[in-house]
Amino acid sequence: MSDLMSFSEIDGSGAVLVAAQRRVMMVTLKAELSKATRAAIKKALGTPVPAARKIANGIAWMAPDELLIMVPQGDTPEAMIARLTAELKAPMLAVDVSDARAVFTLKGNKAREVLAKGAPVDLAPEAFTLGDFRRTRLGQVAVAFWLEADDEITLVCFASLKQFMFEWLVNAAQKGSMPEFL
Amino acid sequence: MLLLTCPYCGVMAEETEFHGGGEAHLTRHSDGSSDDAFTAYLFERKNPKGIVLERWRHVYGCGKWFHAARCAVTLEIFGTYSAQTFEPPAEIIAKIKAKRPEWEAKS
Structure with a gap:
């Protein structure tokens, strides 16, 4: 705690x-979680996408096309969204849902x-x-x-x-x- | 009480986590259709005493729509399957036929 x-x-x-x-700072990511997208998310966040119905390293699996990502200390939602947007090639949406x-x-x-x-x-x-x-x-x-x-x-x-x-x-x-x- | 398994996220939950969406596999009649076909599409639903194919939404979970095959009398669930289909998959039909040989997929 x-x-x-x-x-x-x-x-x-x-x-x-x-x-x-x-x-609590968090970002919602909507994207089809294909193999390429998973790799891109790993590149952007430094941690792999968890398996279905799991949470790991502050990334939660919300739906087959949705992740909830907790923003770690020292990072900001804006910076995280910028990294995700830069890495992901497929159609995607990353939004700061902290509020x-x-x-x-x-x-x-x-x-x-x-x-x-x-x-x-x-x-x-x-x-x-x-x-x-x-x-x-x-x-x-x-x-x-x-x-x-x-x-x-x-x-x-x-x-x-x-x-x-x-x-x-x-x-x-x-x-x-x-x-x-x- | 129905125990449904969402085919998208794999969660098995009781029916209050879902929301029913009525009869599945309707053919949509809109522009250019006759008044009779449009009326039938909008209002006329089968209400069989027996096997029903329904739409359900995992409303408190992943939010996806899916289909379920169940019996309206015994509440037995034969299976759930993807919504991206015009008819029930062969395995679901086989499961229903095994228990209700008289049932026809298109009736």
Whole structure:
């Protein structure tokens, strides 16, 4: 978990620590992920494109033609978009979506239980593992999440739903309300 | 409850992660077609008690449209397949025929 200054809101009253991260820089890339395109992306970013439904080195596989790329420290979305645009020959679109997304951290060994309350996903430790990336719904909200560690989950949703999502997570994380299924 | 597998991203999820899009493999009648053909295209849908071929969208996931073959009575799913096709693939037809020999792909 990054330091406390990187969070805009934190709730530690529940069974799981729920924290809303401050602006996280990220870029969405839309392009047909052909072999040539994958090679070009690797050249532009220095890391390979992850396999389907996986996240690795800050690159998340969103769809067969879409990646979500976290902008690392010391880099900027503008520079990253410029590098991608220069390398990719096929039709593509790279957009800075930093202001369009809200990012949350769930910390605690019951983090899986909190998500399992609202997402139609098998979150058992053997079914959802480190490196897995899942786009789904949480309650009525379209989200994507992945594990940072065994007891830490990062969740992304649209920025317009940030406050609702935070309150939903705090509510779902209340002490004594864990289903204990996992 | 339906458990569908998205043929694009490979995720198997229950139906609330998807959204139904109605009958699949419609022939689009627009410019130059007769009023009857256009009316049929717009409004007339089969509603069989049995095998249905439907369009679905992985709305909370990868966002892609795909096709599914299932039974409207037993809710059994025979398979999902790409939307870039005018008719169900042979393997899907074979799977349906194995269980419902009387079913015809074009009926």
